[in-house]
Amino acid sequence: MIQVINKGPFHGITFHAFKFNIVHLFRIMFQIIQSTLFHFNK
16 A cells, blocks of 8 residues: 555655645644533633
8 A cells, every 4th residue: 555655756745745734633622522511611
């Protein structure tokens, strides 16, 4: 599977951007969950 991606035209750039986007989304979701929990605890 990795070799198929590496043979593609955008192999490294798209894969790293995809991984970075997932991490960024998780961070945003975590911040939203934290802020909502903080508001509910008050």
